[in-house]
Amino acid sequence: MRFNKKNQSNEVLEGDLTPMIDMVFQLIAFFMLLINFSEVDRAEDLMLPVSTLAIAPETRPDYQIILNLRPDGTVTFAGQEVEKIDFMNVIFRQEIDFARREGVTNPSDIAVVIRSHRDTATGLVQKLISKCQESELENFSLRVKDTPY
Amino acid sequence: MLLETSEPEEIKLNMTAMIDIVFQLLVFFVMTFKIVAMEGDFNIKMPLAAADGQSIDDLLPDLIQVSLEADAAGNLASISVDNGGGAQAIEGPFFGTVEKDGTAEVVPNDQAFASLTEYVERQLAGETNPDEPVETEVEFDIAYGVKYLYTVKAIESVSGRKLPDGSVKKLISKIKFRDRSGG
Numbered sequence A: 001m002r003f004n005k006k007n008q009s010n011e012v013l014e015g016d017l018t019p020m021i022d023m024v025f026q027l028i029a030f031f032m033l034l035i036n037f038s039e040v041d042r043a044e045d046l047m048l049p050v051s052t053l054a055i056a057p058e059t060r061p062d063y064q065i066i067l068n069l070r071p072d073g074t075v076t077f078a079g080q081e082v083e084k085i086d087f088m089n090v091i092f093r094q095e096i097d098f099a100r101r102e103g104v105t106n107p108s109d110i111a112v113v114i115r116s117h118r119d120t121a122t123g124l125v126q127k128l129i130s131k132c133q134e135s136e137l138e139n140f141s142l143r144v145k146d147t148p149y
Numbered sequence B: 001m002l003l004e005t006s007e008p009e010e011i012k013l014n015m016t017a018m019i020d021i022v023f024q025l026l027v028f029f030v031m032t033f034k035i036v037a038m039e040g041d042f043n044i045k046m047p048l049a050a051a052d053g054q055s056i057d058d059l060l061p062d063l064i065q066v067s068l069e070a071d072a073a074g075n076l077a078s079i080s081v082d083n084g085g086g087a088q089a090i091e092g093p094f095f096g097t098v099e100k101d102g103t104a105e106v107v108p109n110d111q112a113f114a115s116l117t118e119y120v121e122r123q124l125a126g127e128t129n130p131d132e133p134v135e136t137e138v139e140f141d142i143a144y145g146v147k148y149l150y151t152v153k154a155i156e157s158v159s160g161r162k163l164p165d166g167s168v169k170k171l172i173s174k175i176k177f178r179d180r181s182g183g
Helices: A018-034 A085-101 A122-134 B016-032 B110-127 B148-159
Strands: A064-069 A075-077 A080-082 A111-116 A139-145 B039-045 B063-070 B076-082 B087-090 B095-100 B103-108 B137-142 B160-162 B168-170 B174-177
Touching: A018 B016, A064 A085, A064 A122, A075 A085, A080 A085, A085 A122, A111 A122, A122 A139, A122 B137, A122 B148, A139 B148, B039 B148, B039 B174, B063 B110, B063 B148, B076 B110, B087 B110, B103 B110, B103 B148, B110 B148, B137 B148, B148 B174
Parallel strands: A064 A111, A111 A139, B063 B137, B137 B174
Antiparallel strands: A064 A075, A075 A080, A139 B039, B063 B076, B076 B087, B095 B103, B160 B168
C-alpha cells in the first residue's frame, strides 16, 4: 500500500482568527465601560426603599459623602463602619477638610447622600441629618431604588 | 550588483500570547461585572434652623405640616395633615403585605398615600395666585420609630404625582423635617 506523501505536509493549520479577536475586543470594551469601581461607597446588602419619582442624579457633585445607614444605627462610610451616629463628627470634619483641599470651600456645597435601609427608624435618619447640620452640611440627597426587583 | 530575488513570503504573527492575555482580561471583566439597580435621589436642602427663636410658621404662611405616627412595630399608624387650619387625618390602612420570595413583605398602601397627594394638590390649587406665587413648603413631623420606607413614600407623595402617561406632575419641592429629638 502506498501512502500519499503529498497530503502529509508538515504545515500548521491556522484558522483565521481575525473575527474572533474583533469580537473579543468588542466584549472587553463593553465590560470595561460598564464596570463599576465605586462599590466601596455602596453597601450592596442595604435594601433601599423604592420610589418611582426619585430623580436619577445627572451630574456628579463636586464633592459628595455617601453614608450608608443600617437599622441598628451603624453607618458605613467609604467601607469603614462607624458604630454610632454620634461619632460621625470626626469623619465630617475630616471630609470637609478633604473637600477644601479639592476646592470645595463651603461645606454647604458638599452633597451628603444618605442611603438608608428601608426598615431603619426615621428618627435615626433625622439624627444623622442633624449631625450633618452641626458640621454645616446641609445639602442632602435621600437615595432610593428606582424600580423594585 | 546582484539583487536577491526571493519570493514574497507571508508574514505570520504569533497570536497565541495576545489571545491568552485578551481572554484573561475578558474573564476578569465578566467575573467582576455586576448589574446594579438604578438609584435616584430626593434632594433636600436643609440648613440648621436659625436660633433666634422665631417660629418658622410665622414666616411662611404656605406651610403644610404632615405628621406620621408609628405603631410598636415601626409601621405607620396615622397620617395627619395641617395647613394652619387645624389637623386633618388621612384615612388608612397605611400598609399591607405582599408575598415576595415566599416571605410576606410589608409595603406602604398606595391608596392612603394617594389621598395625601390629593390633599396637597387641593392645597396648591386653592392657593395659586398668579400675581404673587408663593412656594408652598411641607414640613414633616415624623415619630422616631416610623420605618424609613414610609417616610420616603410620604416624601414621594408630596413631591409629585405620576400621571397615567408616565410623566410626572411636580407638586412640592421644598421639604424639611421637624426635629423631634430635642423634645
